[in-house]
Amino acid sequence: MTFLDADGLTKVYGEGCSACLATTGPEYDRNRCPECDSVVACADVSFEVRDGEVLGIVGESGSGKSSVAEILALDADATAGTATIRGHGDVLDADYQRRREIRDEHLGMVHQHVHDGLNLSFTGGGNVAEKLLSAGWRHYGDIRSRVRGLFEETEVPVDRMDDSAETYSGGMQRRVQIAKAIANDPGLVVLDEPTTGLDVSVQARVLDTFRRLQREQDVATVVVSHDLSVVRLLADRVLVMRQGRIVEAGLTDRVMEDPHHEYTQTLINSII
Amino acid sequence: MTDAEPESLEELHDPSSEGLEGYNYAYLDEHTKREVRRATLKAISIPGHQVPYASRAMPLARGWGTGGIQASLSLLGPDDVFKVIDQGSDASVNAANIRRLAETTADIETTTDTTAASVIQTRHRIPEEVLTDDQILVLQVPVTDALRRVDGSDDRNRTRHAHADYSKMWVALYESVVQWGEVDIGARYPVMVEGRYLMDPSPIPRWDVPKLHDADNLFVFAAGREARIYAIPPHTDVEPLAFEDRSFRVEHFDEEACDACGSTDTFLTEVEGEDGERRFACNDTSFCEKRQRNSDCAKDDHLERSDIAWGPGTGIDPNGFVGDGGEDI
Amino acid sequence: MSTSTNSDGEQPRLAVTDLSKRFQMHVVDGREVVGLDSVEFDVAAGEFLAVVGESGSGKSSLLKCLHRTYEPTDGTIEYDTGDSVVDLATCNERTILSLRGTDVGYVSQFLREIPRVPAVDVVARPLRESGSSPEQARETARGLLERLQLPRELFDAYPATFSGGERQRVNFARGIAPRPRLLLLDEPTSALDPETREHALKLLRDYLGDDTAVVGVFHNHDVVERVADRVLTIDDARVVDVRPTGGEST
Ligand SMILES: Nc1ncnc2c1ncn2[C@@H]1O[C@H](COP(=O)(O)OP(=O)(O)OP(=O)(O)O)[C@@H](O)[C@H]1O
Ligand SMILES: [Mg+2]
Ligand SMILES: [Zn+2]
Ligand SMILES: [Zn+2]
Numbered sequence: 001m002t003f004l005d006a007d008g009l010t011k012v013y014g015e016g017c018s019a020c021l022a023t024t025g026p027e028y029d030r031n032r033c034p035e036c037d038s039v040v041a042c043a044d045v046s047f048e049v050r051d052g053e054v055l056g057i058v059g060e061s062g063s064g065k066s067s068v069a070e071i072l073a074l075d076a077d078a079t080a081g082t083a084t085i086r087g088h089g090d091v092l093d094a095d096y097q098r099r100r101e102i103r104d105e106h107l108g109m110v111h112q113h114v115h116d117g118l119n120l121s122f123t124g125g126g127n128v129a130e131k132l133l134s135a136g137w138r139h140y141g142d143i144r145s146r147v148r149g150l151f152e153e154t155e156v157p158v159d160r161m162d163d164s165a166e167t168y169s170g171g172m173q174r175r176v177q178i179a180k181a182i183a184n185d186p187g188l189v190v191l192d193e194p195t196t197g198l199d200v201s202v203q204a205r206v207l208d209t210f211r212r213l214q215r216e217q218d219v220a221t222v223v224v225s226h227d228l229s230v231v232r233l234l235a236d237r238v239l240v241m242r243q244g245r246i247v248e249a250g251l252t253d254r255v256m257e258d259p260h261h262e263y264t265q266t267l268i269n270s271i272i
Numbered sequence: 273m274t275d276a277e278p279e280s281l282e283e284l285h286d287p288s289s290e291g292l293e294g295y296n297y298a299y300l301d302e303h304t305k306r307e308v309r310r311a312t313l314k315a316i317s318i319p320g321h322q323v324p325y326a327s328r329a330m331p332l333a334r335g336w337g338t339g340g341i342q343a344s345l346s347l348l349g350p351d352d353v354f355k356v357i358d359q360g361s362d363a364s365v366n367a368a369n370i371r372r373l374a375e376t377t378a379d380i381e382t383t384t385d386t387t388a389a390s391v392i393q394t395r396h397r398i399p400e401e402v403l404t405d406d407q408i409l410v411l412q413v414p415v416t417d418a419l420r421r422v423d424g425s426d427d428r429n430r431t432r433h434a435h436a437d438y439s440k441m442w443v444a445l446y447e448s449v450v451q452w453g454e455v456d457i458g459a460r461y462p463v464m465v466e467g468r469y470l471m472d473p474s475p476i477p478r479w480d481v482p483k484l485h486d487a488d489n490l491f492v493f494a495a496g497r498e499a500r501i502y503a504i505p506p507h508t509d510v511e512p513l514a515f516e517d518r519s520f521r522v523e524h525f526d527e528e529a530c531d532a533c534g535s536t537d538t539f540l541t542e543v544e545g546e547d548g549e550r551r552f553a554c555n556d557t558s559f560c561e562k563r564q565r566n567s568d569c570a571k572d573d574h575l576e577r578s579d580i581a582w583g584p585g586t587g588i589d590p591n592g593f594v595g596d597g598g599e600d601i
Numbered sequence: 602m603s604t605s606t607n608s609d610g611e612q613p614r615l616a617v618t619d620l621s622k623r624f625q626m627h628v629v630d631g632r633e634v635v636g637l638d639s640v641e642f643d644v645a646a647g648e649f650l651a652v653v654g655e656s657g658s659g660k661s662s663l664l665k666c667l668h669r670t671y672e673p674t675d676g677t678i679e680y681d682t683g684d685s686v687v688d689l690a691t692c693n694e695r696t697i698l699s700l701r702g703t704d705v706g707y708v709s710q711f712l713r714e715i716p717r718v719p720a721v722d723v724v725a726r727p728l729r730e731s732g733s734s735p736e737q738a739r740e741t742a743r744g745l746l747e748r749l750q751l752p753r754e755l756f757d758a759y760p761a762t763f764s765g766g767e768r769q770r771v772n773f774a775r776g777i778a779p780r781p782r783l784l785l786l787d788e789p790t791s792a793l794d795p796e797t798r799e800h801a802l803k804l805l806r807d808y809l810g811d812d813t814a815v816v817g818v819f820h821n822h823d824v825v826e827r828v829a830d831r832v833l834t835i836d837d838a839r840v841v842d843v844r845p846t847g848g849e850s851t
Contacts, residue, residue, distance in 0.1 A: 050695070097435050104439075119443075126447045133442035140449055140515035162450050204716040215730055232713070236698050251669060251694050258671040262627035269628055 002048050002086065003187050003220040004072070009045040009081035011067045014038025016079065026242040026263060031062070041067035042244045045081070049188070052218040056235030056252060058228055060267070064244040065224040066112065069192045072222055073109040074099050085187065104134040108181025108219075110174070112193040117177040118165050124176045125151070125161035131183040150179040155209055171202035178210055182217065189214070191223040195230050207233055228268070232256055240264045298345040298378040304328050308346035308501070312492055315503035320465025321433070322416050327499035332369065337395060338496025340412035341370055344393045347408060347492075348378045355382065355389035360397045360541075360555035384558045387574040396459070398480040400538050400559040402572040402582040403489035405506055411474045413495035416502070418462040418472040438470050441513065449518055461520070462513045465504060470513070479522045479539040483583040484510040522584050528552045533563035537571075537585025612681050613643035614814035615667070615783055620676035620690065622659075622666055636662035636671065638838040646681075646782075647811040651829035651846075652818045659838045660818040661710075664785045666690070667816065668707045669697045680705070680783060703731045706781030708789045712760060712772040719757045721746065724774045731779050745774040748804045750797055765792040773801055777808055784809070786817035790824065802828050 012020055017036035024031050024040040031040045042064035049055045057065045070076035072083060074091065082090040091102050111117035118127045125147045129137075137143050151158045154175040160168065165176060174194065181189050194210065195203035211234055214221050223234050231238055231252060238255050240248040240263065248261040259265045296302065304326070311325035330338040348354060356371045358364040362384040370393060371382045383389050386399040395412040403409060419429040422440040432438065441462060448456045459475035463484060473481060474493055484491060484504055491504040504510060512520040529536045531543075531551040538559065540552040554560035562569045572580045580586060622636035637659050644650045652660050665671040667678060669689055678689040682704065687696060689705075701707070714723050724742035729735055746756055749770040755763065760771050769792045777784065790798040802824065805815075819825050825832055826846050834842040 053698070100435060100437060122443060122447060123450060125450065126443050129446045130439055130443045133446065134437075134439040138516050140446070140518045142517075143446065143515075201717060204718075208718050237694060250672070251697060253668075253670040254672055257665065258624070260625065260672075265626070265628050 001051055003051050004049045004086075004222075005082075005084040006048070006068075006072065007046045007082045007084070009068055009071055009083065010043045010079045011041040011064075011071060011076065012038050012043075012079045013041055024243060025245045026247050029243065031064070031243045040244045042071075042241070045239075045241075045246055047239060047246075047249065049220040049222060051187070051220055052215070053237070054214060054221040054223060054235045056231035056238035057222065057224045057241060058226065058231050058238060058267070059241035061226060063241040065226070065241055066192055067244075068241075069109075069190050069222065069224045072188070073107060073190045074103045075109070100134075104131065105184050106187050108183070108186040108189040110177045110181050110189070110191040110194055112196060114170070114173045114177070117180070118173060120164065120166040122165060123162050124156065124165045124168055124172070127165055127176055128180045128183055131180050135184045146183070147179075150183055151176075153182075153209075153213060154179040155205070169202075170198050171206060174198060174206050175209065178206070178213070182213060182219070185217065186219060188220045188222070191221065191225075193225050193227075194223060195225070195227060203230075210234070228256065240267065295377050298348055299331075299373060300328065300342065300345050304342070305346040308342050308494075311501045312343065312346070312503065315492070315501045316490065316505045318469075319504055319508045320469030320471040320502060322500040322502045324499055325501055327496050330496065331373070332366075334497040335414060336366055337370060337393070337412040339494035339499075339501070340393045340395070340410050340496075341373065342496065343410045343492050343494035343501060344370075344391055345374065345378060347391055347410070348374060348380055350379050352378075352390045353381045353383050353388055354378075355384060355386065355392045357392065357394045357397060357399070357556075357558075359395060360539075361557045363557065366395075386556075386558055396475045396477075397539070397555060398476055398483045398583075400554070400556040400571055402575060402580050402586070403483075403487060404575065405488040407489045409489055409491050411476070411491060411493045413472070413474045413493045413498070413500070415460065415472060416493075416495045416498045416500040418460070418470050421460075421462075433469060436468060436470075438464075438513075441470060445513060445515070449515070454518065454521070455514065458523075464511045464513060466509050467511075471502065471504075471510075477523055477539055478512075478520070479584060481510075481512050481520070481583075482522065482581075484508075486510075486581065525552065530554045530560060530563070533560050534567055535560070535563050538563075611645075612686065614646045614648070614681050615816070616643040616677075616679040617641055617667075618677045618679070620663075620666060620678060621674050622662055622671055623674045635838050637666060637673075640676070640835075640840050642833055642840060642843055644783075644814045644816060646814055648831070649815045649817065649829045651825040651832045652816060652835060653820075653825060653832060654835035658835045660835055661787055662838075663835065664707070664787050664816065664818060667783075667785055668701075668705065669694075670707075683782075702727050702781075703779050704781060705783045705785070706776045706779065707785045708773055708776030708787060710787050710791070712768045714760060716761045717759050720751070720760050720763070720771045721756045723760060723771055724778055727775060727779045741778060742774065745778060745804070745808070746770065748800060748808075749774055750800055766794065766797065769793060770797070770801070777805065780809055780813065782813060784813050784815045784817075786815065786819075788818050788820060791820060798824070 015036050016038050019035040020033040020038055020040055021043050023034055045068055047055060057068060059065050071078045078092050083092050085091050088102055128147045128150055129143050132143050132146060148158055151161055156172050156175045165173060195206060225231050235252045238252045239246050242263050248255060248264045256268060259268050307326050311323045315323045330341055332338055354374050356367040358367040374380055375382055386401040390406060391408050393410045417429055419432055419441060422444045423429055445455050459477055460472055461478050461481050463471050463473055463481060465471045473484060486507050488506055490506055493502045514520040525540045528540055530540060531553050533554060535554055538554045541555045542550050543553050544550055571582055571586050572578055618641050620640040621638050624634040624636055626632045626634055652663060654660050662671060666673045673690040676690055679686050680689050721739055721742045724745060725738035728738035728741055743756060751767060751770050760768050773789050790801050793801060829846050831843060831845050833840060
């Protein structure tokens, strides 16, 4: 069943004018409006994600991937568009209170920058506990055992649970973010560059852990990455973005091995 | 308490007018009093919510109770009986100064007897004796926002209050239990008011926190430096923040008793005697004196009812309030 | 061109009609490359169809079109799910995703897996994903790897460090593990020594039983003659011959 239905997601940074959308995009090779100088970070981005499905979003730096991720994670407002989550209607339209509820209980986000995802002065366990506390958990013993379980699932050493997250390795911090993201059994998890900044061997284990959990819990996932191999390993379907627009979409292996759009072909060729 | 105010402008400006000695009645100009009363009324209507007001300069340094004085002087009328306590004691220089200011400018009677006062201004304590619906307790507040413990940004904290988003505070409690095995907050223990606003009860000990719940009297909290007033009206639900399995606990003094009156059901502080020996004594000096005269004097002796819930050692079973606690981490 | 239908005239498991694939190479001046040209054949349940042809003739393209890794330009690929007939060339991507793994298996030439996953878990994954318990999945995976003569000490090691032949066995085991109804094999035994290859081919029949339809690309003539029911020959993107094994090319 469709969990997330995103329709026409658009984010314009700046004043915006009537020419913004018509004068930017891949065919103009720019995302800055020549009329008003606004940046069209993403425009008219539409897709669906089902339960248990992983959607990848790839594209070069600045193509608008993170903007889409931020909108979905309700971390940023969209200029236009809707994101309908099953049972909750258009969440972009929701007031602050309901957005927070949805973010706390139905969404999980793994941020590209650890500072956006974790409070490093808290313990690793405290970071995960925060998500439970936000969702109304008030029994300390229950919280402790849930956090412990999440540490085990994401393979973070449980005996480090009460150490400050600052003292964790990059891979551990990423795992703690994953633990936090799945803490409330969300329907949707958004990962923004889940492996950047990690050692190659660590990357692999983080990906494997996430994929296992994702399949086990049947959670709809959006993974944003400029690393095609990450998307190839995780995603069932993929969107290719350029200058804020989707230029190609399809089954991941199809897009990687039989790219149709000129830009996708260049992108694929440039990594092999 | 405003019905006994001076009635004419002449009276206000007449420097020879009895007790006013060149100042307006109750020191503050009428505009300021109205401003403070308005803020107080608003605070009472939204229990636990911090209401800003135009805090004035007072003839004391900020941080010495300038907010409390503005609140008290705005409430006092000539028929009121005023008591001022500073950390449980009526005798401190600061308490005496505030009392004198009210006496000379507002023409009121003062007292040290909690049960005789209609308005009590206090710093860091709630009296041991049960307050009634005829009484107002004005608490001096140095830090208005409980959330400042977890985030220094008042801007962000205002947004949190607006949406009752207190998860940061809860994480702080979690971290405290992880580190200390219990919530490591002594004074200024955060409370939820009417299930809506997180509130800093001012630096009262945990001992006094249960008294805020479902009380007969009105509590007014006033901060001069931060220019905020908030309130707990009578019979408001006030709950200290605590985990279900790590209940809130008050201070306990084991086997200790007050050296002067023998009380074991009052908040004790350790004092050094003239002989250099350390002993425990009631922190609420006026109640201690009563107990010294009559060791059976109950905290609700002045009332017709008895067994009134007023913190530890009263009608409520402190153990019931304290909960079971302790469990593995 | 010869196209065979089931002797009893029933719906074949797979029926390919007029299948073409052309690639638009934007990077090279928009040049068009023909991968497949009007390919037609079908495969019955339990049948093993070998695909042979020279390098670059279009064998892998064919398998990839069947798997929808390549999007066919023209034609239909009718697959009988048992309940209904689905055109794999044009059906919804979601349908493809749900058929993959359980219904349609694909063993590529190269193992593509998340590094740092032990061999046994690589093989067990599709089983777990189709509902087996982790222990049951690992049990089956171990059994398959054993039959393929993979040294036991490698079961819990990471395939990244394996030899080509060892890796190929892991890949093979993973592809057949969920017993797909249509199995696509792209030179699955190319890196195996003759003895190991024997084990692999025997396992194929033993493990899959006689319901799975197989389309397999093989280089080795002997292998083709032994395992296949029919042989389809591709040359320069076209089917030039389909014949039963044992006979001579027409
Ligand atoms: N806060 C902002 N203000 C102005 N422009 C922005 C802002 N955030 C993003 N942009 C612009 O929007 C475009 C899309 O940015 P986005 O971060 O979504 O790209 P991305 O695809 O995630 O890139 P990367 O791979 O580098 O993370 C870029 O041109 C970027 O400069
Ligand atoms: Mg990004
Ligand atoms: Zn514009
Ligand atoms: Zn005493």
